Amino acid sequence: xxxxxxxxxxxxxxxxxxxxxxxxxxxGELTKIGIALREVRVxxxxxxxxxxxxxxxxxxxxxxxxxxxxxxxxxxxxxxCVAAAFxxxxxxxxDARALLQTHYDRSGTELNAARLRMARIPEGAALIExxxxxxxxxxxxxxxxxxxxxxxxxxxxxxxxxxLTGGPPLLSQSLRIERGEGDIAGPLGELAxxxxxxxxxxxxxxxxxxxGAHVVVRGTNKAQVDGxxxxxxxxxxx
Amino acid sequence: xxxxxxxxxxxxxxxxxxxxxxxxxxxGELTKIGIALREVRVxxxxxxxxxxxxxxxxxxxxxxxxxxxxxxxxxxxxxxCVAAAFxxxxxxxxDARALLQTHYDRSGTELNAARLRMARIPEGAALIExxxxxxxxxxxxxxxxxxxxxxxxxxxxxxxxxxLTGGPPLLSQSLRIERGEGDIAGPLGELAxxxxxxxxxxxxxxxxxxxGAHVVVRGTNKAQVDGxxxxxxxxxxx
Numbered sequence: 194x195x196x197x198x199x200x201x202x203x204x205x206x207x208x209x210x211x212x213x214x215x216x217x218x219x220x221g222e223l224t225k226i227g228i229a230l231r232e233v234r235v236x237x238x239x240x241x242x243x244x245x246x247x248x249x250x251x252x253x254x255x256x257x258x259x260x261x262x263x264x265x266x267x268x269x270x271x272x273x274c275v276a277a278a279f280x281x282x283x284x285x286x287x288d289a290r291a292l293l294q295t296h297y298d299r300s301g302t303e304l305n306a307a308r309l310r311m312a313r314i315p316e317g318a319a320l321i322e323x324x325x326x327x328x329x330x331x332x333x334x335x336x337x338x339x340x341x342x343x344x345x346x347x348x349x350x351x352x353x354x355x356x357l358t359g360g361p362p363l364l365s366q367s368l369r370i371e372r373g374e375g376d377i378a379g380p381l382g383e384l385a386x387x388x389x390x391x392x393x394x395x396x397x398x399x400x401x402x403x404x405g406a407h408v409v410v411r412g413t414n415k416a417q418v419d420g421x422x423x424x425x426x427x428x429x430x431x
Numbered sequence: 432x433x434x435x436x437x438x439x440x441x442x443x444x445x446x447x448x449x450x451x452x453x454x455x456x457x458x459g460e461l462t463k464i465g466i467a468l469r470e471v472r473v474x475x476x477x478x479x480x481x482x483x484x485x486x487x488x489x490x491x492x493x494x495x496x497x498x499x500x501x502x503x504x505x506x507x508x509x510x511x512c513v514a515a516a517f518x519x520x521x522x523x524x525x526d527a528r529a530l531l532q533t534h535y536d537r538s539g540t541e542l543n544a545a546r547l548r549m550a551r552i553p554e555g556a557a558l559i560e561x562x563x564x565x566x567x568x569x570x571x572x573x574x575x576x577x578x579x580x581x582x583x584x585x586x587x588x589x590x591x592x593x594x595l596t597g598g599p600p601l602l603s604q605s606l607r608i609e610r611g612e613g614d615i616a617g618p619l620g621e622l623a624x625x626x627x628x629x630x631x632x633x634x635x636x637x638x639x640x641x642x643g644a645h646v647v648v649r650g651t652n653k654a655q656v657d658g659x660x661x662x663x664x665x666x667x668x669x
Contacts (some may be wrong), residue, residue, distance in 0.1 A: 201471075203577050204649075205647070206454075206455075207468045207470075207471070208458060208601070209456075209459030209460075209461070209468075209648065210603070210634075210647060211634065212455040213455070216444075216473070217447060217450040217451070218447075220447030224447050229445070230447075231480075232472065232473065233439075233444075233445070233471070233472065234471065234472050235471035236470055237472060242469075243472070245464065257483070264612055264616075265612050265613045266612055266615075266620065266644075267620035267624075268623070268632050268633060269532060302613070305614075306622075307612075307613050307614075307616030308613035342635060351477060365448075373456045374502055375503045375543060375546035376543075377504075378544075379543070379544060382504065382505035393505075393506070395502070395504040396443055412451075
C-alpha cells in the first residue's frame with residue numbers, strides 16, 4: 194500500500210493556542226483512497242527544524258503533505274524552507290503572481306510586497322489551486338505544500354488526492370464489546386496472530402458507567418476482514 | 432527555556448478513526464509552566480517506528496512524553512518498545528502488580544495474564560500513578576510514558592508536571608486586527624525584527640464576512656511583551 198507522511202508547521206500548534214485539525218482530516222481522506230498515513234510531525238516556524246523534518250519525511254515516505262506557513266507574514270517561511278530542503282532557488286513566479294493579481298483586483302486590494310511573497314514558488318514546482326483565497330500551494334517532487342487554514346487545506350487536499358495512485362481501499366469494521374479490555378485481550382491477541390495481514394486494534398471506552406472496547410479490524414482483503422469479524426462475534430458473542 | 436517533545440503512539444490516530452486530543456492538552460499545560468513543546472511525532476503501533484522516534488526525540492529534547500499503547504491488548508507495545516529503546520530488560524514488577532491487584536480485587540475482577548501485562552515495567556523506571564484505572568504509567572530517564580485515554584493522560588500529566596523544572600512562564604498577549612494579513616504583514620515583520628526575543632505570530636480568521644488576523648505576541652519578558660503590544664496597538668490602532 195502506498196504510504197504518506199504529514200508535516201504540520203506552526204508555533205501556534207505547539208504552544209497550545211490552536212488545535213490542529215488538518216492531520217485528522219487528511220488521515221481520513223487518505224484511508225478512503227488506500228494510502229496509509231505512516232507518520233506525522235509537528236515543528237515550529239523555524240528553518241532548521243522544518244528543513245530537517247521535511248528531508249527525513251520525504252526520504253522515508255512515498256508522499257509528504259505539509260500544512261501551514263504559506264501566508265504573507267514574516268512567520269510564513271514554508272516555501273523558502275522547501276526550496277532549501279530541495280536545494281533549488283525560489284522567487285516570485287509569474288503564474289502565481291497572476292493568480293494573486295486577479296484575486297486582489299476583484300476586491301480592489303493592493304498586491305503589495307507582503308502579498309507578493311505568496312507568489313514565491315521553488316523552481317520546478319507545480320501550483321496547487323486555492324479556490325478560497327487564491328494564494329496557491331505547490332507540489333515539488335513527492336512533497337505537497339498546502340495551507341494551514343482548514344478550509345483551504347481541505348480544498349487543496351481535494352485537488353491533490355485524485356492525482357495520487359492509491360492502493361486498494363483500507364476496509365474497516367468494528368465491534369463494540371461491553372467487557373473490560375483485560376477480559377478480551379487474550380482471545381483478541383490469538384485472533385491477531387491468526388490474521389497476520391489484518392490490523393486489529395482495541396480502543397477502550399467508558400460512557401455512562403458502561404465500559405468496554407471498540408475492536409476495529411482493518412485490511413484490504415474483504416474476505417479476511419469479514420472472516421475476522423465472524424470470529425470476533427463468535428468469541429465475544431453479542 | 433526547558434523544552435519537550437511528544438510522541439503519540441497509535442494506528443487509530445493515523446487511520447483517522449480517532450482525533451488526538453492529548454497533544455493539544457499537553458501543549459497548553461507545558462506553556463503555562465514555561466516548558467516549550469518543540470516537536471510532536473505520531474507513529475503507528477510498530478516497534479521499529481516507536482523505538483526510532485523515541486530515541487530521536489529523547490536525544491534532542493530535555494523531556495519526552497508518550498501517549499498510548501500501555502493497555503492490556505496485543506497492540507499495546509509501548510512499554511516493551513521503551514525498554515528496547517533504552518536497552519534495559521522489562522518484566523512484571525511487584526509494586527505495579529500490587530496496584531493492579533488492589534484495583535481489580537475491589538471490583539471482583541480477575542487479574543489475568545492480559546491485565547498483568549500492564550504491570551510490565553522497564554528496569555529502573557519510576558511508576559506514575561493512574562487514579563482513574565490503576566494501570567500505571569512510568570518515567571525512565573527523560574521519558575514519561577502516559578496512557579492514551581484522555582482522562583487518564585490528563586491525570587498523569589497533572590502528576591508529572593509539578594516534578595519538572597519549568598522556565599519563566601511564557602507570556603502571551605494577542606490583538607484582533609480586522610484587516611487582511613497582507614496589509615499588516617510589512618509593519619508586523621519590522622516589529623518582529625525590532626523584538627528578536629519575542630515570537631510574534633499572525634493567525635488569519637474569517638468569520639461572518641469579517642476577516643483579519645489575530646496577532647499573538649509571546650515571550651518571557653513582561654516589559655518586552657507589553658512594549659510590543661503598545662507598538663502593535665499604535666500601528667494598527669484599534
